[in-house]
Amino acid sequence: MAFLVGVVFALLLLCLSFIIRLYHVVKTGSSYKPGTRGPVAVLIVAGSGGHTTEILRLMECLSAAYTPRHYVIADTDGMSQExxxxxxxSKHSDSESQFTICRIPRSREVHQSWSSSVISTLDALRYSLPLVFRLRPDMVLCNGPGTCIPLCVTGLLLGILGLKKVSIVYVESICRVETLSLTGKILYPIADYFFVQWSSLRDKYPKSIFLGRIV
Incomplete structure (x- = not known):
C-alpha cells in the first residue's frame, strides 16, 4: 500500500513539474524575437489548396534571414510540392535557395470522423517527433492545416525539455471571420504569436494580434 501511494505521489509530482515547465515555456516564449540572433531556421507547414497558397504569400514577406526553410506537407498532398x-x-536564386520538403501523414482527412482522427494524429506525431528533433527549427510557421498540430506540439516539447526554444507562429486563415478554426482553437493557448485577419476575432481572443489583411 505504501509503495502504491509513493508511486501515485511521484506521478503527481511529475505531472506538476511538467505543468510548471509548460507554463514557463508558454509564458516566456514571446521574449525571443526571431531574426535578432542571425539566421532563423523556419519550419513551414503547408496544407493542400488554399492553405498552401496563403502560406506562400506569407513567405514572400520574409527576408533572406529566414533560412534554411523546411516545408512540411501531408503525404497525400499531390499539389503543394510543385x-x-x-x-x-522565383524568389531565390540557386545559390541562395536553402529549402527542403518533408512529408508526414495527414492528421485528419476531409470528412474523416473525429474518433479516427485521434489515431491518425497520433500516427502523424510519431513522424513529427524525429523530424522536428532532427531539424531543430527556430520557428514553426503555420496557418491552419491539421498537419501542423503534431509539429507544433513537438516544437513545444523541445522547449519543455530545455533543448531549444521554438517559436510557434500561427496565422489564422482569412476565411475565418467570426470563429477560429479547430486548429486555431487548439493552438491558441500555446502559440507565441497568434495572428488573426479580422478585428471581430481580435475582440473575442485578446491574445491574438490583428494587423489587417496579411494575405
Whole structure:
C-alpha cells in the first residue's frame, strides 16, 4: 500500500513539474524575437489548396534571414510540392535557395470522423517527433492545416525539455471571420504569436494580434 501511494505521489509530482515547465515555456516564449540572433531556421507547414497558397504569400514577406526553410506537407498532398518548388525558384536564386520538403501523414482527412482522427494524429506525431528533433527549427510557421498540430506540439516539447526554444507562429486563415478554426482553437493557448485577419476575432481572443489583411 505504501509503495502504491509513493508511486501515485511521484506521478503527481511529475505531472506538476511538467505543468510548471509548460507554463514557463508558454509564458516566456514571446521574449525571443526571431531574426535578432542571425539566421532563423523556419519550419513551414503547408496544407493542400488554399492553405498552401496563403502560406506562400506569407513567405514572400520574409527576408533572406529566414533560412534554411523546411516545408512540411501531408503525404497525400499531390499539389503543394510543385507550388513550393515554383515559389522557391522565383524568389531565390540557386545559390541562395536553402529549402527542403518533408512529408508526414495527414492528421485528419476531409470528412474523416473525429474518433479516427485521434489515431491518425497520433500516427502523424510519431513522424513529427524525429523530424522536428532532427531539424531543430527556430520557428514553426503555420496557418491552419491539421498537419501542423503534431509539429507544433513537438516544437513545444523541445522547449519543455530545455533543448531549444521554438517559436510557434500561427496565422489564422482569412476565411475565418467570426470563429477560429479547430486548429486555431487548439493552438491558441500555446502559440507565441497568434495572428488573426479580422478585428471581430481580435475582440473575442485578446491574445491574438490583428494587423489587417496579411494575405
Amino acid at each position: 507550388k513550393i518548388c515554383t515559389f522557391e525558384r
